[in-house]
Amino acid sequence: MIEKQTVLITGATSGIGAAYARRLAEDGFNLIITGRREAKIQALADELSQTHGCEVEVVILELSNPKEVDDLVESIKDRSINMLINNAGFGTTKFFHEESLEIQEKMVSAHILAHMKIVHALLPEMIKKGAGAIINVSSMGAFLPSPKTATYSGTKAFLRAWTECLHMDLEGTGVQVQVVCPGLTKTDMHIRLGIPEEAVVDWGPFQWISPKTVVESSLRSLKKKKVVCIPDRSTKMQLFMRQITPESLYYKITGYFLRKYGWGDGNRS
Numbered sequence: 001m002i003e004k005q006t007v008l009i010t011g012a013t014s015g016i017g018a019a020y021a022r023r024l025a026e027d028g029f030n031l032i033i034t035g036r037r038e039a040k041i042q043a044l045a046d047e048l049s050q051t052h053g054c055e056v057e058v059v060i061l062e063l064s065n066p067k068e069v070d071d072l073v074e075s076i077k078d079r080s081i082n083m084l085i086n087n088a089g090f091g092t093t094k095f096f097h098e099e100s101l102e103i104q105e106k107m108v109s110a111h112i113l114a115h116m117k118i119v120h121a122l123l124p125e126m127i128k129k130g131a132g133a134i135i136n137v138s139s140m141g142a143f144l145p146s147p148k149t150a151t152y153s154g155t156k157a158f159l160r161a162w163t164e165c166l167h168m169d170l171e172g173t174g175v176q177v178q179v180v181c182p183g184l185t186k187t188d189m190h191i192r193l194g195i196p197e198e199a200v201v202d203w204g205p206f207q208w209i210s211p212k213t214v215v216e217s218s219l220r221s222l223k224k225k226k227v228v229c230i231p232d233r234s235t236k237m238q239l240f241m242r243q244i245t246p247e248s249l250y251y252k253i254t255g256y257f258l259r260k261y262g263w264g265d266g267n268r269s
């Protein structure tokens, strides 16, 4: 019997992480999934193990808490994990100077430091085996900065540059890395940010996509060994527009629209 491979997915309670979990369970992986909403993530784990006959381990984890991340690292470092998806993340809705430093520090810890620790712990075994895949979920914010996302976009830009550098560091080891930069995706993130349902509509170049679209595109790109994956045409178009727009005009237009329509009024870490 062929032994199942194992994937570790951070932030698999809902949205993009849950979509990776569903798709990879269907593909025959055993799963280790992390989240904080215990009942919801456990329900997903039960559903996937019953439907696909895979093992699903749930880890309840606050990624901005270094001690909890260290405990996770300790428990996984000697295990055979074939794929890692660093997906967990959250947004905020205030200007940098109006947002508490505490929340922004939590964001840096959860988006960057926690995922760095996990990658650092798993890489030696992957390199030894000469195989493995790491997917870092960044955002269109890595390329398209906007008001009220300074720390969010900053951490996502870090993930993009970091992944591209890792790709070069890991050349010839058999370990593959990818950074995914989704645009507007319909997930719980927007509910938590307080974005009203009526604002989650396609508008001109701003098109909403599903978590499933992100995951299908990411896994297709992984097969093609692409390092940077932009899953939707709308984000690709916005990137192109940014490249041909003079800097000052980009800041004016983006600033105008996002100051006017904003990112909601919630603030959920």
Ligand SMILES: NC(=O)c1ccc[n+]([C@@H]2O[C@H](COP(=O)([O-])OP(=O)(O)OC[C@H]3O[C@@H](n4cnc5c(N)ncnc54)[C@H](OP(=O)(O)O)[C@@H]3O)[C@@H](O)[C@H]2O)c1
Binding pocket: 010, 011, 012, 013, 014, 015, 016, 017, 034, 035, 036, 037, 038, 041, 061, 062, 063, 064, 087, 088, 089, 090, 091, 110, 137, 138, 139, 140, 181, 182, 183, 184, 185, 186, 187, 188, 189, 190, 192, 211, 269
């Ligand atoms: N939705 C978008 O438009 C969009 C666009 C580009 C990139 N992204 C990125 O996609 C990733 C997934 O987000 P999503 O849109 O799927 O949102 P989501 O449905 O809210 O899922 C976020 C996941 O991350 C977990 N999480 C968030 N903060 C955490 C923390 N401090 N510690 C531990 N776990 C934490 C959540 O756990 P609990 O729910 O259990 O608390 C949840 O499982 C994020 O990195 C986000 O930045 C989203």
